[in-house]
Amino acid sequence: MLSRVANSIYWMCRYIERAENVARFISVNLNLLLDMPSEKGKHWVPLVMITGDQLLFEKSYPDFAQEKVIRFLTFDRDYPNSILTCLAAARENGRSIREIISSEMWEHLNHFYLELADPKSAVLALEEPHRFFKIIQMRSHLFTGLMDCTMSHGEAWNFARIGMMIERADKTSRILDVKYFMLLPEADLVNTPIDNIQWTAVLKSASAFEMFRKQHHHITPRHVADFLIFDAQFPRSIRHCVSKAQVCLQRITGASPGSSQNMAEKLVGRLKADLEYTDIDDVIQHGMHQYMDALQTRLNLVDAAIGSTFFSLKPLSEACAAEQ
Amino acid sequence: MRPFAAYDPGDFFDELIEPGGKPRPGAQLLVDKIESLPEGDLALRQKAAEALLLKMGITFNVYGSDEGTEKILPFDIIPRIVSGSDWQQIETGLRQRTFALNEFLQDIYNDQKILKDQVVPEDLIFTSRTYRKECEGFTPPRKIWCHVTGTDLVRDRDGRFYVLEDNLRCPSGVSYVLENRQVLKRTFPQVFEASRVRPVDDYPTKLLEMLEYLAPAHLQSPTIAVLTPGIYNSAYFEHSFLSQQMGVELVEGQDLVVDDGFVHMLTTKGLKRVDVLYRRIDDDFIDPEVFRSDSLLGVRGLIHVYKAGRLALANAPGTGIADDKVIYAYVPAIIRYYTGEDPILPNVPTYICRNDADRAYVLEHLDRLVVKAANESGGYGMLVGPHATAAERAAFAEKIVVEPRNYMAQPTLSLSRVPTLVGDRLEGRHVDLRPYVLFGRDIYVQPGGLTRVALTKGSLVVNSSQGGGSKDTWVL
Numbered sequence: 001m002l003s004r005v006a007n008s009i010y011w012m013c014r015y016i017e018r019a020e021n022v023a024r025f026i027s028v029n030l031n032l033l034l035d036m037p038s039e040k041g042k043h044w045v046p047l048v049m050i051t052g053d054q055l056l057f058e059k060s061y062p063d064f065a066q067e068k069v070i071r072f073l074t075f076d077r078d079y080p081n082s083i084l085t086c087l088a089a090a091r092e093n094g095r096s097i098r099e100i101i102s103s104e105m106w107e108h109l110n111h112f113y114l115e116l117a118d119p120k121s122a123v124l125a126l127e128e129p130h131r132f133f134k135i136i137q138m139r140s141h142l143f144t145g146l147m148d149c150t151m152s153h154g155e156a157w158n159f160a161r162i163g164m165m166i167e168r169a170d171k172t173s174r175i176l177d178v179k180y181f182m183l184l185p186e187a188d189l190v191n192t193p194i195d196n197i198q199w200t201a202v203l204k205s206a207s208a209f210e211m212f213r214k215q216h217h218h219i220t221p222r223h224v225a226d227f228l229i230f231d232a233q234f235p236r237s238i239r240h241c242v243s244k245a246q247v248c249l250q251r252i253t254g255a256s257p258g259s260s261q262n263m264a265e266k267l268v269g270r271l272k273a274d275l276e277y278t279d280i281d282d283v284i285q286h287g288m289h290q291y292m293d294a295l296q297t298r299l300n301l302v303d304a305a306i307g308s309t310f311f312s313l314k315p316l317s318e319a320c321a322a323e324q
Numbered sequence: 325m326r327p328f329a330a331y332d333p334g335d336f337f338d339e340l341i342e343p344g345g346k347p348r349p350g351a352q353l354l355v356d357k358i359e360s361l362p363e364g365d366l367a368l369r370q371k372a373a374e375a376l377l378l379k380m381g382i383t384f385n386v387y388g389s390d391e392g393t394e395k396i397l398p399f400d401i402i403p404r405i406v407s408g409s410d411w412q413q414i415e416t417g418l419r420q421r422t423f424a425l426n427e428f429l430q431d432i433y434n435d436q437k438i439l440k441d442q443v444v445p446e447d448l449i450f451t452s453r454t455y456r457k458e459c460e461g462f463t464p465p466r467k468i469w470c471h472v473t474g475t476d477l478v479r480d481r482d483g484r485f486y487v488l489e490d491n492l493r494c495p496s497g498v499s500y501v502l503e504n505r506q507v508l509k510r511t512f513p514q515v516f517e518a519s520r521v522r523p524v525d526d527y528p529t530k531l532l533e534m535l536e537y538l539a540p541a542h543l544q545s546p547t548i549a550v551l552t553p554g555i556y557n558s559a560y561f562e563h564s565f566l567s568q569q570m571g572v573e574l575v576e577g578q579d580l581v582v583d584d585g586f587v588h589m590l591t592t593k594g595l596k597r598v599d600v601l602y603r604r605i606d607d608d609f610i611d612p613e614v615f616r617s618d619s620l621l622g623v624r625g626l627i628h629v630y631k632a633g634r635l636a637l638a639n640a641p642g643t644g645i646a647d648d649k650v651i652y653a654y655v656p657a658i659i660r661y662y663t664g665e666d667p668i669l670p671n672v673p674t675y676i677c678r679n680d681a682d683r684a685y686v687l688e689h690l691d692r693l694v695v696k697a698a699n700e701s702g703g704y705g706m707l708v709g710p711h712a713t714a715a716e717r718a719a720f721a722e723k724i725v726v727e728p729r730n731y732m733a734q735p736t737l738s739l740s741r742v743p744t745l746v747g748d749r750l751e752g753r754h755v756d757l758r759p760y761v762l763f764g765r766d767i768y769v770q771p772g773g774l775t776r777v778a779l780t781k782g783s784l785v786v787n788s789s790q791g792g793g794s795k796d797t798w799v800l
Binding site: 001002003004005006092095096098099100103106107110111114155159252310311 | 565592
């Protein structure tokens with residue numbers, strides 16, 4: 001398939017996944033607030049921190065009030081990672097490849113964006129935020145479902161899945177990083193109910209609470225981190241995402257497991273192996289933040305390698321000329 | 325309320341209603357259905373159709389707006405109905421005209437017999453901005469130049485169809501024909517079924533067959549692609565739609581490269597050769613090496629590959645000479661010259677400003693004429709005399725005197741009308757008709773075409789850039 005098309009479908013899915021994750025973070029925070037003693041403003045800071053764009057926020061907004069954070073994360077067209085900006089980008093990418101994706105996917109994505117861009121959405125988001133952010137998440141799921149059921153699982157689909165998996169792994173690592181940093185220094189809270197509520201919220205941010213319970217029963221920071229990083233079966237765990245991305249990559253290149261043909265395959269393969277042969281004790285010993293930081297860097301390298309391997313192809317004659 | 329009871333066809337040829345108010349034979353079912361609808365229902369159906377078009381993303385960008393406002397091409401749910409016998413004449417007329425224009429192109433770029441026989445004045449050809457010297461001596465694959473043609477027809481008060489202009493470069497709009505049909509099938513399903521409307525849906529298949537026919541015969545499965553200027557082009561939706569319907573790649577200039585004497589696509593698995601391009605980029609922009617050197621849309625070296633016979637292009641470069649609006653006046657003679665037959669579809673009478681007598685007449689009667697520049701499209705470079713101010717007419721007169729070669733004039737026709745929904749009532753609006761013709765193994769005329777409607781009351785300009793919309797066209 002065309003390199004440009006592969007690039008567009010990869011980014012279309014990354015943007016939709018990113019938008020969904022932002023909606024999920026906000027949703028969980030809204031729920032959390034209902035259970036927490038009112039400490040106005042404070043609970044919206046970590047949300048901005050997860051995105052890694054705190055400086056950008058502080059430039060345009062005076063404080064971390066709920067309304068402002070929601071506006072920033074959801075509707076701010078000047079913020080490149082707001083839900084609206086992500087969906088606009090996903091849609092522009094989708095538009096440029098609408099002959100590749102199914103009409104169902106395109107129509108849904110188009111509708112998804114148009115509804116969100118409607119001024120009525122901003123009103124609903126502030127008046128009934130619980131309902132609003134649930135709708136955003138469900139629309140993203142619907143998109144993923146449509147992609148699964150109406151589009152051939154060929155090369156384009158595999159690029160789409162890789163985009164989605166890399167983005168998801170990155171977001172899960174960010175939740176964990178920020179929450180660990182926020183929660184663990186307060187050692188005296190480790191076994192209080194509030195702490196429990198906080199860690200439950202972490203799991204819920206990744207829609208992982210129920211599945212975690214089946215696996216570990218008791219909520220401890222160690223278990224939560226273990227589950228979100230290393231669980232082999234949970235669809236939002238980092239290990240699972242990386243391993244799915246690798247499968248898609250192998251389908252694209254036709255490589256058999258264990259034989260990497262290009263930089264993208266090598267980097268994904270190494271990352272996957274590391275996730276398989278590392279455990280949570282290694283991570284804690286290493287330092288959670290350092291580990292997550294390194295992991296995010298490696299995901300970025302994978303992204304760059306996919307770009308240079310598949311998307312930015314040059315004809316041979318030109319490439320040769322450039323090397324001389 | 326019965327919308328047709330209050331409808332006045334006026335002093336025009338109405339496509340649905342006979343003088344006196346009786347529906348034309350093919351329109352009876354539709355009129356009955358509309359009359360039976362509860363009050364307000366028609367307006368609701370119109371809204372639903374618009375919502376559907378927006379949801380399908382059949383929109384064009386409106387520039388100069390931060391919010392990325394998008395609009396659908398205005399669409400009116402009352403279809404235009406063409407009887408079987410009218411269509412028969414249109415179809416044979418268009419076959420004849422397309423065949424003759426293709427012969428003309430082959431002749432002009434090779435033997436120039438028609439010039440030597442003085443049927444068309446030689447200087448007219450060589451002064452045309454769309455004449456391509458680069459094509460001299462070239463014969464395209466299968467000797468076909470104008471693979472896709474969109475011919476604009478109008479019906480005058482006398483009920484006859486006339487050819488208003490030929491579009492042989494990159495005529496657009498066929499996707500609206502297909503999408504309008506999808507929408508109308510949902511809007512009036514029972515009437516549609518009972519009226520036995522001829523299907524338009526096999527256009528993409530016919531287009532694909534035509535493109536395959538252009539590839540070198542020894543290739544088992546040639547690679548075909550649609551070349552688009554990109555998502556900001558107003559016809560992008562159509563480019564994407566056609567490539568999707570045909571199941572071929574949609575490429576931009578940046579996706580193509582000339583290497584080793586062939587044109588290739590840049591793919592995730594390396595270079596892939598392209599054999600046939602349905603290009604929707606004008607000649608001017610297609611290859612910066614040969615045509616405009618500042619073009620970023622095209623592919624450097626593409627024309628060289630084309631002329632070496634390693635790539636087929638539809639339409640061929642150089643076809644613009646045949647839709648020059650002054651050459652248009654000679655098309656009836658061109659048809660007689662190459663076919664020995666009289667034209668089946670007449671031209672609108674045309675005054676050629678480079679002829680002294682014609683020019684004198686035009687300058688004297690500007691208030692009654694429509695004047696057009698030879699190489700403009702989209703309703704630009706045009707003067708509608710009766711609707712223009714004295715100052716506009718004077719400005720145009722000056723242009724004609726300075727550059728007579730570049731202008732022609734026609735009497736203001738009284739274009740036929742179709743009932744059109746305005747609020748919750750019906751009013752007559754002027755329309756034209758653009759059927760699409762494909763020239764491959766044989767000549768195919770899609771039964772239908774784009775009916776463009778001037779939505780502004782009394783207006784005769786149907787172009788979408790000038791407040792026009794579209795309607796579904798039912799051929800019975």
